[in-house]
Amino acid sequence: MIKFDEFEKVKLKVAEIKTVEDIEGADKLYKMTVDSGEERTIVAGIKSAYTKEELVGKKIIIVANLEPAKIRGVKSNGMLLAASDGEPVLLTVDKPVKNGSKIS
Secondary structure (H helix, E strand, C coil), X not given: CCCHHHHCCCCEEEEEEEEEEECCCCCCCEEEEEECCCEEEEEECCCCCCCHHHHCCXXXXXXXXXXXXXXXXXXXXXXXXXXXXXXXXXXXXXXCCCCCCECC
């Protein structure tokens, strides 16, 4: 269990996927540009579940204040949220909402 004040440190935001690219030599990873009120790059292991065309335009939930990590030579500035029951399933929003909206 974590305390509520610890949980409050996590900044979840709505982001729209703008571009999706393959990463050379990576079977499971995509490099995505998302708009979360600011443009950022995220690397995500969802290639087995989604085509690039399916992803562009989707509104997803990201962890916006995660420390950047270099994955396969690409700097990832956040993490998308997905459920998994074998294949990843993106957590999306079901009504129009502004990019960068805070999840509370």
